[in-house]
Amino acid sequence: xxxxxxxxxxxxxxxxxxxxxxxxxxxxxxxxxxxxxxxxxxxxxxxxxxxxxxxxxxxxxxxxxxxxxxxxxxxxxxxxxxxxxxxxxxxxxxxxxxxxxxxxxxxxxxxxxxxxxxxxxxxxxxxxxxxxxxxxxxxxxxxxxxxxxxxxxxxxxxxxxxxxxxxxxxxxxxxxxxxxxxxxxxxxxxxxxxxxxxxxxxxxxxxxxxxxxxxxxxxxxxxxxxxxxxxxxxxxxxxxxxxxxxxxxxxxxxxxxxxxxxxxxxxxxxxxxxxxxxxxxxxxxxxxxxxxxxxxxxxxxxxxxxxxxxxxxxxxxxxxxxxxxxxxxxxxxxxxxxxxxxxxxxxxxxxxxxxxxxxxxxxxxxxxxxxxxxxxxxxxxxxxxxxxxxxxxxx
Amino acid sequence: xxxxxxxxxxxxxxxxxxxxxxxxxxxxxxxxxxxxxxxxxxxxxxxxxxxxxxxxxxxxxxxxxxxxxxxxxxxxxxxxxxxxxxxxxxxxxxxxxxxxxxxxxxxxxxxxxxxxxxxxxxxxxxxxxxxxxxxxxxxxxxxxxxxxxxxxxxxxxxxxxxxxxxxxxxxxxxxxxxxxxxxxxxxxxxxxxxxxxxxxxxxxxxxxxxxxxxxxxxxxxxxxxxxxxxxxxxxxxxxxxxxxxxxxxxxxxxxxxxxxxxxxxxxxxxxxxxxxxxxxxxxxxxxxxxxxxxxxxxxxxxxxxxxxxxxxxxxx
Amino acid sequence: xxxxxxxxxxxxxxxxxxxxxxxxxxxxxxxxxxxxxxxxxxxxxxxxxxxxxxxxxxxxxxxxxxxxxxxxxxxxxxxxxxxxxxxxx
Numbered sequence: 001x002x003x004x005x006x007x008x009x010x011x012x013x014x015x016x017x018x019x020x021x022x023x024x025x026x027x028x029x030x031x032x033x034x035x036x037x038x039x040x041x042x043x044x045x046x047x048x049x050x051x052x053x054x055x056x057x058x059x060x061x062x063x064x065x066x067x068x069x070x071x072x073x074x075x076x077x078x079x080x081x082x083x084x085x086x087x088x089x090x091x092x093x094x095x096x097x098x099x100x101x102x103x104x105x106x107x108x109x110x111x112x113x114x115x116x117x118x119x120x121x122x123x124x125x126x127x128x129x130x131x132x133x134x135x136x137x138x139x140x141x142x143x144x145x146x147x148x149x150x151x152x153x154x155x156x157x158x159x160x161x162x163x164x165x166x167x168x169x170x171x172x173x174x175x176x177x178x179x180x181x182x183x184x185x186x187x188x189x190x191x192x193x194x195x196x197x198x199x200x201x202x203x204x205x206x207x208x209x210x211x212x213x214x215x216x217x218x219x220x221x222x223x224x225x226x227x228x229x230x231x232x233x234x235x236x237x238x239x240x241x242x243x244x245x246x247x248x249x250x251x252x253x254x255x256x257x258x259x260x261x262x263x264x265x266x267x268x269x270x271x272x273x274x275x276x277x278x279x280x281x282x283x284x285x286x287x288x289x290x291x292x293x294x295x296x297x298x299x300x301x302x303x304x305x306x307x308x309x310x311x312x313x314x315x316x317x318x319x320x321x322x323x324x325x326x327x328x329x330x331x332x333x334x335x336x337x338x339x340x341x342x343x344x345x346x347x348x349x350x351x352x353x354x355x356x357x358x359x360x361x362x363x364x365x366x367x368x369x370x371x372x373x374x375x376x377x378x379x380x381x382x383x384x385x386x387x388x389x390x391x392x393x394x395x
Numbered sequence: 396x397x398x399x400x401x402x403x404x405x406x407x408x409x410x411x412x413x414x415x416x417x418x419x420x421x422x423x424x425x426x427x428x429x430x431x432x433x434x435x436x437x438x439x440x441x442x443x444x445x446x447x448x449x450x451x452x453x454x455x456x457x458x459x460x461x462x463x464x465x466x467x468x469x470x471x472x473x474x475x476x477x478x479x480x481x482x483x484x485x486x487x488x489x490x491x492x493x494x495x496x497x498x499x500x501x502x503x504x505x506x507x508x509x510x511x512x513x514x515x516x517x518x519x520x521x522x523x524x525x526x527x528x529x530x531x532x533x534x535x536x537x538x539x540x541x542x543x544x545x546x547x548x549x550x551x552x553x554x555x556x557x558x559x560x561x562x563x564x565x566x567x568x569x570x571x572x573x574x575x576x577x578x579x580x581x582x583x584x585x586x587x588x589x590x591x592x593x594x595x596x597x598x599x600x601x602x603x604x605x606x607x608x609x610x611x612x613x614x615x616x617x618x619x620x621x622x623x624x625x626x627x628x629x630x631x632x633x634x635x636x637x638x639x640x641x642x643x644x645x646x647x648x649x650x651x652x653x654x655x656x657x658x659x660x661x662x663x664x665x666x667x668x669x670x671x672x673x674x675x676x677x678x679x680x681x682x683x684x685x686x687x688x689x690x691x692x693x694x695x696x697x698x699x700x701x702x703x704x705x706x707x708x709x710x711x
Numbered sequence: 712x713x714x715x716x717x718x719x720x721x722x723x724x725x726x727x728x729x730x731x732x733x734x735x736x737x738x739x740x741x742x743x744x745x746x747x748x749x750x751x752x753x754x755x756x757x758x759x760x761x762x763x764x765x766x767x768x769x770x771x772x773x774x775x776x777x778x779x780x781x782x783x784x785x786x787x788x789x790x791x792x793x794x795x796x797x798x799x800x
Contacts, residue, residue: 057520064472068479201438208467413728419781461726629782
């Protein structure tokens with residue numbers, strides 16, 4: 001029996017962690033994900049989990065301790081945001097390189113400088129090539145569900161997973177949510193049985209050697225293959241999850257895409273605003289749609305590209321910037337995927353909402369109206385646009 | 396049990412032949428002999444900082460780590476990795492997911508770079524959290540793995556590739572950091588400083604105490620580096636003895652706050668006896684640079700007197 | 712996945728570096744003078760390569776397959792029972 005609750009995103013994720021009851025959690029507080037280790041230490045203090053909680057002295061040590069714990073043979077989780085994720089950076093690559101199934105919660109937040117504690121995706125997008133599977137969540141329910149699925153995905157793919165949801169917008173907003181029973185979660189994630197671990201004294205091992213050129217290349221290829229194979233694993237785990245909860249998750253979510261002529265691709269909570277906008281536009285007979293990738297790593301490149309083939313115009317929204325004199329990561333990767341899949345649709349990029357700048361239905365309407373224009377003229381005057389910024393004025 | 400060399404060499408060697416440390420390096424001696432302090436039946440998880448030791452003992456597809464499990468991740472986080480493993484061990488053992496009759500010990504190794512400098516925060520954190528682990532620093536006083544750059548453990552005036560003795564600047568201009576005292580300030584149950592001297596009794600006994608004391612413990616071991624220090628490889632024991640007899644490297648331990656100097660030279664030698672055989676201090680013996688040796692001597696004397704005083708005060 | 716090597720470059724063997732011989736690094740080698748040796752074992756813990764082997768308290772042999780010729784053993788021996796010789800000798 002599912003349980004109806006009202007929880008903030010952080011509370012929902014912490015609740016999922018409680019139900020998972022991992023062996024070890026090592027974390028360092030950082031806004032806006034601070035509440036996750038806070039709630040979790042309460043669970044530890046009150047005995048509702050049997051986890052070892054390590055209150056480390058930095059995020060670098062948080063990921064290092066997670067790596068030590070996972071290498072030892074434990075089921076391991078952590079949570080962070082922004083600068084914290086940036087400080088972990090070196091260790092993220094090592095976690096994936098050593099093929100350790102760590103689940104890392106990321107409450108998305110902008111990166112300094114200037115200092116800003118609000119939401120954008122600069123942090124997790126910065127870690128996009130770290131070898132972590134990245135799951136993106138629109139709301140509290142998805143954050144909760146993906147956290148539970150992440151553990152299973154990580155352990156099956158032998159890769160670390162990052163569960164990303166919007167700081168404050170999702171992390172601090174209280175929403176209605178359906179929780180699984182404790183027993184259901186316990187059965188779903190199952191008992192963790194590591195197969196190569198430090199504490200197995202009958203089989204001493206060495207983890208993390210120095211690799212010479214050819215060995216290194218071979219091992220990096222193995223990692224890349226594991227990431228490629230993870231797509232299938234994510235589908236399987238989502239199917240198993242659907243059977244228990246009735247909540248369906250795929251590689252991406254489509255909203256009004258079947259007959260859409262113009263569409264937006266966007267991650268996380270902005271998808272909610274876009275869905276509302278689409279409902280308004282549809283009433284006016286405008287065939288607008290949305291494609292929301294659930295994961296950016298692995299990138300369902302061909303699948304997404306093929307979904308776009310009948311569009312007349314497309315906008316890709318990035319809540320971060322690549323500062324590359326061109327465009328932002330979701331745009332560059334999806335347009336590249338379209339080219340590789342021989343899907344040619346006029347596509348523009350909107351960089352939006354940096355540092356938590358509010359993005360409203362009106363803003364989204366402007367994007368769709370621009371797409372309508374492009375769909376008629378097939379002319380793009382500007383590829384990369386900064387939503388809501390008067391570029392002349394800023395100059 | 397009293398130390399016995401013949402029994403000690405009978406214990407398991409957990410660092411195999413075929414590693415690629417330079418000829419005459421002190422680090423494998425520190426590692427092998429401190430790991431001999433483990434009970435043969437105990438398992439050990441080794442967490443190793445990036446450095447000479449790591450890149451020479453675990454080159455794919457070979458590992459020199461024997462009858463123990465080994466983890467290397469990065470330069471600055473051997474302590475944090477060990478603390479993650481140690482805590483997970485406690486948890487799994489508490490829940491009977493590991494056999495109750497088999498003990499695992501957690502030992503981290505790092506050079507002075509990975510310990511005094513880039514790894515200090517991680518080490519401090521693990522010690523403060525009272526992690527059940529032993530940190531052993533093989534201290535050769537510079538970043539030897541990258542070609543002898545200065546570290547905060549590099550002795551005053553030493554010539555390194557980033558503190559070269561030039562016409563204007565006479566080598567490293569700052570005295571060295573005192574790691575043992577920093578560890579003592581963490582109020583952990585056991586801290587020791589040791590070296591490769593005599594029949595290895597000092598190193599072995601301190602490693603044994605450190606490994607089998609519950610909670611965080613730290614051993615700082617002087618690790619002569621023939622290449623970085625500039626002395627003939629065969630003189631390892633001689634150079635270590637001079638470090639100890641001049642009191643450049645006092646042998647002492649601090650158990651629950653009580654200082655104990657484990658070796659007091661019958662005749663404290665002038666520090667230049669330790670400095671002279673090493674190329675890194677060569678410029679100190681040039682005419683006009685006598686002040687450097689005097690200054691160095693003062694610093695050594697100050698620390699030695701401090702230790703004598705602390706031994707007296709803390710054992711009252 | 713083979714039995715020797717796991718995921719993420721993990722080496723599933725223990726101490727297999729003994730399959731890698733470092734003996735060709737040396738320019739000098741230790742000659743063990745059995746008549747002078749008192750089997751005090753002082754040289755054993757001082758060999759960085761762990762190549763001085765003893766059996767039941769008797770110094771058995773110096774395994775030159777790994778010896779890098781550092782000469783520490785000859786210097787720590789209180790009885791001058793190890794002599795360094797050039798490899799061509």
